[in-house]
Amino acid sequence: MNHHGQSASSNEKDGSPLAGTRVLDFTHVLAGPFCTRLLADLGADVLKVESATRPERLGSRKTSAGAAPRTREDRAPSFLNTNRSKRSITINLKTEAGRLLARRLAGMADIVVENFSASVMDRLQLGYGDLQPLNPKLIYVSMSGFGHSGPRKSWTSMNMNLQAYTGLMMVTGEEKDPPTAIANSWNDYMGGLHACFGILQALTQRAKSGQGTNIDLSQFECSVSTFGPLLLSSIVNGSTAPRLGNRSMVAAPQGVYRCEGADEWCAISVQNDEQWQAFASALGNPGWARDDRFATVQGRMDAHDELDRLIESWTSRLPKKEVQRCLKEAGVPAERMRRINEVLEGPDGAQVFHPWDDPQGGSTLTTGVPFSFSSSLLSRLRPAPVLGEHTRDALNDWLGLTEVEVRELEDQGGLV
Amino acid sequence: MARIIDMAAHPAVYAARLLAETGNEVIRIESSQGDSLRRLGPYLGDKPDLEKGAYHQFFNAGKQSLKLNLEAPAARRVVLDLIGTADALIASSPLLLEESEILEANPRLVLIKVINDEPELCAVARSGLLALTGHPGQRPVLLGGHVVYAATGLYVSVAAAGALFCSQLTGQGQVVEVSIRQCLESFVEQAMVDYTSWGQVTERVGYRGAITAVSGAFPCTDGYWMVSVPQSPDGWGKFVDWVQDPVLSADASLVDEAERDAKKDLIVERLGMWSKGFSKIEIVTEAQKRHVPAAPVSTPLDLVDDPQLKARGFLSETDHPDFGRILFPLGAIGSLWGNKLNPAPSLGQQNAKILAELGYKEADIQELVEGGAL
Numbered sequence: 001m002n003h004h005g006q007s008a009s010s011n012e013k014d015g016s017p018l019a020g021t022r023v024l025d026f027t028h029v030l031a032g033p034f035c036t037r038l039l040a041d042l043g044a045d046v047l048k049v050e051s052a053t054r055p056e057r058l059g060s061r062k063t064s065a066g067a068a069p070r071t072r073e074d075r076a077p078s079f080l081n082t083n084r085s086k087r088s089i090t091i092n093l094k095t096e097a098g099r100l101l102a103r104r105l106a107g108m109a110d111i112v113v114e115n116f117s118a119s120v121m122d123r124l125q126l127g128y129g130d131l132q133p134l135n136p137k138l139i140y141v142s143m144s145g146f147g148h149s150g151p152r153k154s155w156t157s158m159n160m161n162l163q164a165y166t167g168l169m170m171v172t173g174e175e176k177d178p179p180t181a182i183a184n185s186w187n188d189y190m191g192g193l194h195a196c197f198g199i200l201q202a203l204t205q206r207a208k209s210g211q212g213t214n215i216d217l218s219q220f221e222c223s224v225s226t227f228g229p230l231l232l233s234s235i236v237n238g239s240t241a242p243r244l245g246n247r248s249m250v251a252a253p254q255g256v257y258r259c260e261g262a263d264e265w266c267a268i269s270v271q272n273d274e275q276w277q278a279f280a281s282a283l284g285n286p287g288w289a290r291d292d293r294f295a296t297v298q299g300r301m302d303a304h305d306e307l308d309r310l311i312e313s314w315t316s317r318l319p320k321k322e323v324q325r326c327l328k329e330a331g332v333p334a335e336r337m338r339r340i341n342e343v344l345e346g347p348d349g350a351q352v353f354h355p356w357d358d359p360q361g362g363s364t365l366t367t368g369v370p371f372s373f374s375s376s377l378l379s380r381l382r383p384a385p386v387l388g389e390h391t392r393d394a395l396n397d398w399l400g401l402t403e404v405e406v407r408e409l410e411d412q413g414g415l416v
Numbered sequence: 417m418a419r420i421i422d423m424a425a426h427p428a429v430y431a432a433r434l435l436a437e438t439g440n441e442v443i444r445i446e447s448s449q450g451d452s453l454r455r456l457g458p459y460l461g462d463k464p465d466l467e468k469g470a471y472h473q474f475f476n477a478g479k480q481s482l483k484l485n486l487e488a489p490a491a492r493r494v495v496l497d498l499i500g501t502a503d504a505l506i507a508s509s510p511l512l513l514e515e516s517e518i519l520e521a522n523p524r525l526v527l528i529k530v531i532n533d534e535p536e537l538c539a540v541a542r543s544g545l546l547a548l549t550g551h552p553g554q555r556p557v558l559l560g561g562h563v564v565y566a567a568t569g570l571y572v573s574v575a576a577a578g579a580l581f582c583s584q585l586t587g588q589g590q591v592v593e594v595s596i597r598q599c600l601e602s603f604v605e606q607a608m609v610d611y612t613s614w615g616q617v618t619e620r621v622g623y624r625g626a627i628t629a630v631s632g633a634f635p636c637t638d639g640y641w642m643v644s645v646p647q648s649p650d651g652w653g654k655f656v657d658w659v660q661d662p663v664l665s666a667d668a669s670l671v672d673e674a675e676r677d678a679k680k681d682l683i684v685e686r687l688g689m690w691s692k693g694f695s696k697i698e699i700v701t702e703a704q705k706r707h708v709p710a711a712p713v714s715t716p717l718d719l720v721d722d723p724q725l726k727a728r729g730f731l732s733e734t735d736h737p738d739f740g741r742i743l744f745p746l747g748a749i750g751s752l753w754g755n756k757l758n759p760a761p762s763l764g765q766q767n768a769k770i771l772a773e774l775g776y777k778e779a780d781i782q783e784l785v786e787g788g789a790l
Contacts, residue, residue, distance in 0.1 A: 017582040042578050077613040081605060150727035155704045160627050161711035164642035169623065169633065170715045171560030172549065179633040179640050179713045182559060183548040183621040184606050193570035194434075194748050200577035201438040201749075204418075207584055221730045221748035226430075226566035227716060228745045233458040233470035234716040235731075236739050241458040241470075241716070246537060246558050249457045254537055256546065256555055263553055267541035335538040337556055339617050340607040343544035350544070352598035353608055363612040367605040370598030371575040374591040376582050 016043025016377045021203070022398065024102075024109040025049060025086065026126070028056045030159075030185050031219055032115030032143055033082045034192035039111070039199065040085035041369045043379050047109075047394050048083060049102065050387055052090045052416040069387050077362030080384040084356075084366055088385035089394045090415055093124050097414030102126055107134040108398045111199055113141045115191075115219075117156070118148040128214040138212040139202045143195045147218030157219060162187040166223035171230055174245035190226055191219035252300040253307045256337065259320035265337040266315055266323040273297065275332050282330035283314055357381050391415055417441060418503035418580055422479060425508035426453055426562065427596045428530040429475045430569025431576055432506055436478030436757060437750030443502075443770065444479045445495060447486045450763045456562075460739065467762050468738065471562070474745065478757035483764030483790075486512055490787030496521040497774045504580055506572065508532060515591070525589040526579040530572055532596035540564055543600035544607060551622035568599040624684060629677035632684065633713050634691045640713035641696045643687075643703060647673045651708075658706055661686050734759065 021044040025036045033048075040046040050056065055068050056079070069075045089105075092098040103126065106112050112131065114121050121127045121142070128140040142148055145157025163169050163186060169179035198215050206212060224231065234240050246267070248254040254269040270276050273296065280289035288310050293299040300307060315323050320336035327334035336342075343350050344365070353365040357380055366381050395401040395409075409415050422432035422444040436442045444451070454472040461468050482498070484491040492513060499505060499518055504526040511518070511529065518527060532539070537558050540546045545564065550556040558564075572594050579592045607618035623640075624632030631644035645655050649671045656665050664686055669675045676683060691699055696712035703710035712718065720743065725731045729751045734744035736759050750757055767790070771781060784790045 017578045038574060077609045078606060081609050146724055147728055150724045152704075152724040155711075156707060156709040157711070158627060158644055158709045160631060160644060161642050161709055164633060164640070164713040165711035167561075167714050167716045167719060168559065168563065169640075169642075169713055171563075173557050173560070177557075178551075179623045179642075180550060180557060181621060181623050181633075182545070183618055184545075184603060186559075186603070189603055190567065190570070193567070193574060197434055197570065197573045197577050198438075198749050198752070200574065200581050201435075204577070204581045204584055205438075207581070215752055217752065218724075218728065218730075218748065221725065221728070221751070224719060224725065224730070225745065225748040226563045226570075227561045228474040228566075228747065229470040230458070230561045230716040231719055231745050232474050233460055235720045235742055235744075236460040237458070237462055239717060243560060246555075248535075248537070250452075250455065251535070254535075256537070256541070256557070258555070265541075265546075265556055267537045267546065269535040269537045271535060333535045333538045335534065335541040337541050337546050338544050339547045339619075340544050340604060340611045341617055343542075343601065343604060344608065344611065350598075350601040350604075350608075351595065352601040353605070363609045365608060365612050367602050367608070368598075370571055370596075370602055371592055371594040373575075373579060373582075375588065376579070376590065 016379055017373070018042040018044035018203075021045065021111065022109045023047065023111045023113060024105050026112065026114035026116070026121070027143075028115065030082060030188035031191035031195075032113055034188060035141075035143065035195040035199070036113055037082060037085065038192065038196040038369070041379050042200075043377070044111070046086040047105070047390070047398070048086045048088045048385065049093075050088050050090050051092060052388060053092060053094075055387060072383060072386050073362075075362070075384060075386075080362040081366050083384040085379055085382045086385060087390035087394060088388055089391045090388035092414055092416045093126075095413045097409060097412035099125055101409060101414050103131065103134060105394075105398055106131045106138065109135070109138060110203070111139045111141065113143070113195070113199070115143045118142075118144050118146075118153045132212065132214070136212055137206060137210065139199060139206065139215065140212065141195055141199055141215045141217065143191055143217040143219060145218070146220050148216045159185040159187045162220055162223055166220060167227050167230065168223065170240075171227065171243060173243055175243050177243070177245075187219060187223045191217065191222045194222040194225070247304065250297075252297055252304055253311060255308055255311070257308070257312045257315040257323070259315050259323055259336070260318055261320070264320045266320045267335050267337065268311065268315075268323075268327060269333045270300070271333060276300065278330045279327065279332045282326050282332060286314075354381055356383060388415075419443070419501060420576075421445060421498060421502045421505040423505065423507040423512065424530060424569075424572070425532070426456070426471070427532050427536075427565045427568045428506060428508055428528075428572040428594070429453060430566045431528075431572035432479065433475045433477065433747070434570075434573040434749055435576065437747045437755060438753050439755050442479040443482055443498065443766070444476060444761070445482050445484060445486075445498075446763060448483060450483070454763070473760045476760035477744070478750075478755075479761060480766035480770065481761035481764055482770050483767055485788055485790065488788035490784050490789035494771070494774070494776075494784065494789060498770065499525060501774070503583070504528060504576055506530065506576060519589070519591075523589060524583065524587065526576065526583050526592065527589070528572060528576050528579065528592045528594060530594050530596065534597075536562065536564060539597060539600055543597065544604035545600055548604065548607065548618060548620060550620045552620050554620075556620060564600060567603065568596050571599040571602075625680060629673050629680055630683050630687070634684075634688050636691050636699055637693065637695045639696055639715075641691065641694075641699050641710060642713050643708060643710040645676075646708065652676070654706060655708060658702070658708070659687070659690055661690055732756070
């Protein structure tokens with residue numbers, strides 16, 4: 001039995017934390033699908049609701065043509081990575097039959113997750129207010145850019161705009177730098193992780209109370225939370241804390257230093273006076289390193305600019321690997337800047353990426369989870385679904401529909 | 417409501433804060449000197465003070481503090497007694513106690529071990545995140561505000577909440593290991609996909625062109641604003657209608673995203689000239705009205721009275737013992753759960769209460785004092 005007291009789904013017996021938990025997934029792009037991928041990794045049966053007539057833009061390589069992806073190879077590699085381990089059902093939410101079907105599925109779900117703009121699900125009569133009476137135990141999660149209330153609820157959000165609005169771009173870099181971004185969808189990950197945590201806590205609380213809940217998450221607030229300390233200090237002090245660039249408030253020297261070659265760098269972080277001594281000897285105890293001013297962390301912080309120039313005069317003559325090797329051997333924390341090809345290569349390469357269990361199209365690797373459980377299994381890294389691959393299976397095992405009933409739905413145009 | 421013991425270092429400290437936001441009881445065990453988070457500036461009030469570190473005040477809000485001299489053997493007994501009453505322990509490696517000792521004290525415990533072996537900047541360089549952050553060709557930079565540690569703390573919170581849910585259903589505890597290194601690596605998955613699919617190495621993009629051909633931060637009267645001009649021909653049409661720039665309007669080829677990409681420098685220059693006469697909020701409000709994705713480029717100071725954060729209760733009036741009534745950042749989860757968080761505890765604030773709850777009498781406490789544990 002699942003947590004709902006209904007018939008078991010296929011993954012129930014594998015002993016994973018969310019075995020038997022059903023997720024009806026209306027999410028698209030990254031924040032939402034990343035959240036539901038984590039739920040799938042924890043063992044949930046994630047049923048991704050897709051449209052065959054309007055496939056997710058990122059779900060197809062043929063973006064301009066807007067053609068429906070027929071095979072897994074037609075899907076964009078990023079879609080395959082984000083949506084692995086899920087099942088896919090096609091429902092045409094523009095038809096009454098499709099909306100009715102979605103409501104029936106929500107009636108059997110433990111969790112509904114959606115990341116449309118505010119009001120879209122209400123227009124489809126799939127908002128919390130519509131579904132809660134059908135399923136009082138439902139955990140309904142919206143994860144729009146700004147939440148479903150407040151003066152900016154209708155603002156359009158995108159990762160880069162959130163990097164700007166949340167403060168990330170103005171706390172990163174040095175004091176006089178222009179806004180500084182990270183070239184990934186950082187905010188989507190922040191939103192997805194907060195949502196997943198909220199869902200797991202809501203499930204825990206539901207197991208006691210028997211009551212579902214509505215989680216109206218704001219991706220903007222998720223990212224602002226990660227800057228909570230700097231926001232709090234601005235509130236109390238009435239000023240923004242200085243941008244530190246690569247420096248630390250407790251250790252020195254710390255920085256990213258230019259190495260031999262074009263655009264090659266090594267990060268160095270001397271944590272204490274003992275490591276400073278080790279650093280000096282690794283460099284062959286040059287005269288400047290014996291300067292008394294540098295013997296204490298405060299002294300090194302006060303002379304950080306000067307120290308940076310001296311250190312870089314050493315690093316810039318060496319390959320970054322050599323800088324790293326030399327310092328690490330001396331017990332000084334140092335890591336070369338790795339581009340993605342370097343992250344993936346070698347025996348000390350990334351540990352979180354794994355070969356697909358069933359590689360078909362796209363990338364050769366997929367992202368696993370960075371944690372392990374001693375007595376619960378995490379889900380296998382199953383491939384992403386083909387569009388609508390599990391429509392029939394899901395209608396059968398979530399709703400018990402017969403082939404005749406499925407055909408009827410098809411005739412009504414509800415399943416495309 | 418679960419009882420959580422928090423012995424996490426900075427890379428995991430957000431996890432127990434989140435668990436406090438959802439109403440769990442969180443007890444942070446600190447050494448006599450107070451944990452290192454208390455020594456990390458900026459400070460509230462601008463003067464170094466163990467009680468006023470911004471990171472301590474934010475991440476330890478809603479928690480209780482038990483101060484022990486963790487070097488003293490007698491303190492270990494207190495920790496084990498407390499573990500006996502807890503549902504979960506979040507601890508950074510190396511653990512203070514043997515894992516077997518911990519699990520013996522409470523076989524139903526969820527033990528979350530957080531593995532981290534490098535300082536923040538080095539870990540970020542190794543993970544590939546450093547290579548993605550900064551301006552093209554210039555010195556790469558660490559994401560500010562130690563935000564990567566909030567991100568790793570989020571993964572710890574997910575692992576902890578998953579294991580707590582499991583333990584509630586099965587009545588059994590387990591050991592969960594979270595690798596901070598792997599957490600950071602996971603955030604470069606988009607670069608991994610592009611590299612393994614197309615052989616493309618993602619580089620730093622600075623603040624321009626990351627999403628659509630014409631996207632980025634542009635100067636305005638009070639800082640910068642951020643805009644992504646939509647890819648579609650229709651979106652471009654609506655955009656030039658708004659901007660009314662003669663050069664951009666005259667070039668019909670720009671309706672095509674690929675053309676815009678090729679002529680990006682020109683477009684960026686024209687837009688920069690146009691937008692510098694507006695204030696951030698003025699231009700962003702107008703853009704949003706026209707369904708053009710735009711946002712102000714904020715500093716944390718810009719957000720202290722943000723209307724959206726106030727309206728949704730994210731910034732919530734709180735009486736703070738040192739700062740009086742302030743707007744406190746409750747957190748993205750806490751504001752939804754409707755729980756008020758107590759201000760971060762002073763060092764050892766709940767010592768007496770917790771020891772009494774554990775059944776320690778005056779004589780026992782005297783013994784702990786003599787044994788150097790308190």
